Amino acid sequence: MAEPEFDPYGTNMTGTTILAMVYQDGVMCVADTRTSTGTFVANRASDKIDYISDYIVGMRTGVSSVTQNSIREAAYEVEVHATELGRLPHVKTAVKILHDILYKDKLSGAFLVAGWDPYKGPQVFNVMLGGASVESKVVFAGSGSGFMMGYIDDHYREGMTFAEAR
C-alpha cells in the first residue's frame, strides 16, 4: 500500500482555483480561500486577491511566500511609476512589472492580473509559470482550474451582465 505523500517541511502552497473575466461593466475576480502545506490546510480563509493599484488587482497561485512578496513589490513599483507618470497606470504596465519580478529570479508563481485603465478599459492577463503573459477575456489558473475549464467553455460569452457573470 502506498503511503500518502506527506512533506513535513513543505512550503505553503496555494492549491488554488482562481478566475478572472471581463464582463459588460468591468472585470470580475473569483478565488477560493484554501492555503495548503502538503495535505494539511494551513489557512482556510486566505485572501488570494491582492491589491496592486487602485484599479488593478492580482490573484496568486504558487508558493505563498514568493507570491505575496512579488505582489507587494509589484504594487510598490507600480505606485512609484504612477506617481511619476501623474496618471493611472496601464494594466499592461502592472503585468510587465510583475513579470519582470518573477522572471528575474525564475520564481515559482503564477498570477492573474485583472484591472481597468482609462486607455483600454477592463482587461485580464494570465502571467504563467515560465513568465509568459497572455491577455484574454477569461483567465483561470491554479491546480483546481481544470474543473473550471469545461464549465467556462460552455457558458462564457462576451459582454455578460453582472448577474449572468455570477
Place this chain on the structure above:
Amino acid sequence: GTMYDLSATTFSPEGKIFQIEYAQKAIDNSETVVGVRCKDGILLGSDKLLFSKLLVPGTNRRIYNIDYSVGAVLAGKVPDGRALVSHCRKEATKYNYSFDIPIAGRILSERLGLFVNAHTLYGSVRPFGASVILASHCPEEGYQLHMVEPSGQAMGYFSCTAGKGKQVVKAELEKKAFRELTCREALVPLIKMLILSHE
C-alpha cells in the same frame, strides 16, 4: 565674477552659479536651433553651417532620433549634446522595456534634467555645454516639446529656441500662431526664420 566662478560648486553672493551661466554662454554662441509645436506634430530645425568645403554635407548632425516616439535637436556644443542624446536613448528604451509604454516627453525631459543637474553638483565634473530640445508623442498626451538646459531646468514649450539667433527667432515665434498651423504649413515660415536669424 571673480573668485565665485572657478567651480560649479560655488554660489556667488547674488545666488548665481557662474559655471552654469558660462555653459549657457557656450550655447548662446552656437548655431541657432528651434522647435515648434504645430497642430499635427512638431517641427525641429537647426541652422547648421558647413564651415569648410572639405566637409561632407549632412555630416555632424544636430538632429537625432531618441526612440520610436521621441526626437531631439541639440543646441550648443555638439559633443556634449551627443552625450545627452546617448543618455536619452538609454533612458527611453529602458523605460519602454520596464513599463511597456512609450516614455512621455514630460518624463524624459525631467529625467534628463536630473542627469544634467547632477553634473552641476560636483567639482570633479563640468556642466554640459549643450541644451536638448525634445520632441515627443505618446497616445495619452499627444505631441509635446521640451527643452533641457545646462542648469538641469526642463520645461514644456509651445515653441522654443536656442543659439546665436535666438532673440530674432523668439520675436518671430511670438508673432506667428504656429499652434494653428500644420507642420507642412509651418515649414516654410520656420526656415525663413532661421535664415533671418543669420543676419
